[in-house]
Amino acid sequence: MRFKILLRSDKLPLIYRHIFMSMIKEALKQSNPDYKDKLYPDKNFEKTKVAKPFTFSIMMPPGRKLETGTIDINGKTITDKIFYYPEGSYLSFLLSSSDYEFVMNLYNGLIKMKRFEYSSDIKFEYLKSMLLNEKDITENEITFKTLSPILVENKNEKPVLPIQESLQNFNDELNIIQDKIFKDVRGFGLKSRLNLTPLNIRKQVVKHTLRGFREKTGRDYMTLTCFEGTFKLQGSPEDLHLLYQTGIGLRTGQGFGMVEVASE
Numbered sequence: 001m002r003f004k005i006l007l008r009s010d011k012l013p014l015i016y017r018h019i020f021m022s023m024i025k026e027a028l029k030q031s032n033p034d035y036k037d038k039l040y041p042d043k044n045f046e047k048t049k050v051a052k053p054f055t056f057s058i059m060m061p062p063g064r065k066l067e068t069g070t071i072d073i074n075g076k077t078i079t080d081k082i083f084y085y086p087e088g089s090y091l092s093f094l095l096s097s098s099d100y101e102f103v104m105n106l107y108n109g110l111i112k113m114k115r116f117e118y119s120s121d122i123k124f125e126y127l128k129s130m131l132l133n134e135k136d137i138t139e140n141e142i143t144f145k146t147l148s149p150i151l152v153e154n155k156n157e158k159p160v161l162p163i164q165e166s167l168q169n170f171n172d173e174l175n176i177i178q179d180k181i182f183k184d185v186r187g188f189g190l191k192s193r194l195n196l197t198p199l200n201i202r203k204q205v206v207k208h209t210l211r212g213f214r215e216k217t218g219r220d221y222m223t224l225t226c227f228e229g230t231f232k233l234q235g236s237p238e239d240l241h242l243l244y245q246t247g248i249g250l251r252t253g254q255g256f257g258m259v260e261v262a263s264e
Contacts (some may be wrong), residue, residue: 001094001096001097001098001100001103001131001134001245002094002096002131002132002133002134002245003094003095003096003103003129003130003131003132004092004093004094004095004119004129004130004132005091005092005093005094005095005110005123005126005128005129005130006091006092006093006124006126006127006128006129006130007090007091007092007093007126007127008088008089008090008124008125008127009085009090009091009122009123009124009125009186010084010085010087011082011083011084011085011121011122012058012060012082012083012085012091012122013071013080013081013083013122014066014080014081014083014207015071015073015080015207015208015209015221016058017208017254017256018208018209018210018211018254019118019122020056020255021253021254021255022116022118023116023118023124024056024106025040025063025141026109026116026127027105027106027109027110027112027113027116028040028105028106028109028115030107030110030112030113031105031108031109031112032105032108035101035102035105036105038050039052039102050184051180051181051184051185051253052246052252052253053097053098053099053102053185053245053246053254054095054097054098054099054102054103054246054247054252054253054254055092055095055096055097055246055247055253055255055256055257055258056093056095056096056148056152056180056258057094057147057148057255058092058093058094058148059091059094059259060083060085060091060257061085061086061088061089061090061091061122062086062089063085063086064083064084064085064089064188064254065083065084066081066082066083067081067082067084068080068081068082069082071083072119072120072121072122073121073209073214073220073221074211074214076220080207080264090127094132094147094180094258096134096244096245096246096247096258097245097246098185098186098242098245098246106172107129110123110126110129111126113126114126119174120196122125122163123197134244134245135235135244135261136241137240137241137244137261138233138237139237140192140234140235140236140237140240141232141233141234142232142233142240142244142261143199143230143231143232143233143261143262144230144231144232144233144244144248144259144262145229145230145259145260145261145262146227146228146229146257146258146259147229147258147259147260148228148247148255148256148257148258149206149224149226149227149228149256149257150226150227150228150248150249150256150257150259151205151206151224151225151226151249151250151251151257152170152177152249152250153173153250154172154173159224159225159226160173161201161203161225162196162197162198162201162227162231163198163228164198167196167197167198169233170196171193171194171195171196174194174248174249175190175193175194177249177250178190178194178239178243178248181246181252182239182242182261185242185246186242190194190235190236190239191235191236191238191239192235192236192239193232193235194233194234194235194239195234195235196231196232196233196234197231197232197233197234198231199229199230199232200229200230200231201227201228201229201230201231201232202227202228202229203226203227204225204226204227204228205223205224205225205226206223206226206256207221207222207223207225208221208222208224208251208254209221209222210225210254224251224256226249226256230262233248243259244259244261247259
C-alpha cells in the first residue's frame with residue numbers, strides 16, 4: 001500500500017528523518033499502543049531491533065529556500081541548514097508498506113492527533129491522506145528510481161556503492177541485507193538472488209540523527225554515504241514487489257530506500 005499524506009508546515013531542518021520517525025511512533029501510540037510497542041520495543045527487551053515493514057520519503061513544496069539557522073536536537077541547539085516554505089504551502093509525506101495493520105494504525109493515529117509538535121518551532125498540521133496506485137510487478141527485471149537515498153553497508157558498517165569496479169561486492173552485500181530483512185518481515189528470505197545494474201546513479205551523503213546514536217557517541221548527527229538515481233534490479237517478482245513496498249537496503253524505516261517503478 002502506498003499513501004501520500006499532506007502536512008502543513010512552514011519549515012523543516014535538513015536533518016529531518018528523525019522528526020518523521022517520532023511522528024510515526026506517536027501516531028501508532030495514539031492508535032494502537034500494543035502494536036507500537038511490538039514495532040518499537042523497549043530497550044530492555046531481548047530483541048530491540050525489529051525490521052520495519054515500511055519506508056517513506058518527503059516531497060517538499062516548490063518555492064522553498066534553504067538557509068542557515070539553528071535547530072534543536074534533543075535539547076541541544078546546533079547550527080545547520082533549514083528549509084523555509086512559502087506561506088500556506090505543505091509537504092508530502094510519501095509512505096509505502098507491505099503491512100495493512102501498520103498503514104491503518106498510522107492513518108488512524110494521524111487523524112486522531114491532527115497536529116504533531118516535535119519542538120517549539122517544528123510543527124505539522126495533518127491535512128489529508130490519499131491512497132496511491134501500487135504497480136504490479138510480474139517480471140523478473142524492473143527499472144526503479146529512488147524517492148529517497150539507498151543505503152548499503154557491509155558488516156563493518158562501511159558504505160558499498162553500485163559502481164562498476166565493485167558491483168559484484170555491492171550485489172553480494174545487498175543480498176545479505178535483504179535476505180535477513182525478508183526473514184524478519186515475512187518469515188523467509190530471498191526466493192532468488194538479486195542483481196542490481198546501475199543506469200544513472202550518483203552518490204548522496206546524508207546527515208541523519210537518532211537518540212541512541214547521540215547517547216552512544218556524543219555526536220549530534222551521523223553522515224551516511226548512499227546513492228540515488230535509476231537502476232535495473234533482477235530477482236524473483238515476489239521479492240521485487242516486496243522491495244517496492246518496503247524499500248531497498250538499510251534503515252528503510254528511517255526514511256531511506258524508497259523507490260518507484262520508472263516509466264519505460
